Amino acid sequence: MTPRELAETLTELFGTTNVQEITSGSWQIDTSTFRLLVLLSEDSNWLRVLLPIVPLQEAQPFLAQFLSANFDDTQEVRYALYDSVMWGVYQHHSGTLVRDDLKNAIARLISLHTAGLNDVFNSLIENRIRQIVQAAKQQGQSLQATMQTLERFYAEGLLGEINQTTETREEVLAAWQRQLERLWHEVESQPE
Known part of the structure; x- marks a missing residue:
């Protein structure tokens, strides 16, 4: 050219x-x-x-x-x-x-x-969620038990914003639920 x-x-x-x-x-x-x-x-x-x-x-x-x-x-x-x-x-x-x-x-x-930064941020987040799924599976947790642990972390203030409303917390937990359900069967319990 x-x-x-x-x-x-x-x-x-x-x-x-x-x-x-x-x-x-x-x-x-x-x-x-x-x-x-x-x-x-x-x-x-x-x-x-x-x-x-x-x-x-x-x-x-x-x-x-x-x-x-x-x-x-x-x-x-x-x-x-x-x-x-x-x-x-x-x-x-x-x-x-x-x-x-x-x-x-x-x-x-x-x-x-x-x-x-959106694509690389989403990639990082997906990788972290995969790590959470893998750790939960290694501990023998089910999807439901993993979700309950996350809900407890939010309720105790270990995760989420300090001034997070109940509505916002529910939206975040729903997003966690969707991502965990999406990745649960893809992730092996042992590291590759």
Whole structure:
């Protein structure tokens, strides 16, 4: 893909007012929700598309989930750390890049940006619930007994907010119930 084709594709995707060529072979796309960078290497052989996701300080607790997502979920794009920011990154040899692949990669980067921490947070939570199920099964507890233990923890104030209303506590417990029921039969009692 030539620099001209890159510029045309970016303009097609984002319009002329949002696309700025910052130097020869480098573009910045500013929208109301994100700033995307498209950079060609000095020899124009490699293209890199970058989109900031979250500051490193916010991403720090979820680094393992970001790396796992790179392995399983992010497809042609990757999470990367640079200059105290978690970025979405796409790299491709520019000579073999086609428009549809670039468009798909940009759409995927925007999807990662939109998700922010949600996907990695949900992954962390699911992993923790799986650990709870596994521990309960190792102790010989049933789903019902595990749920009763959680209800007791909430009633005693070991879990939940300090000023949590009864209604909110019931909503949280219902969410626990749904997740435990969803994962109970998937999780083995012994670690893999």
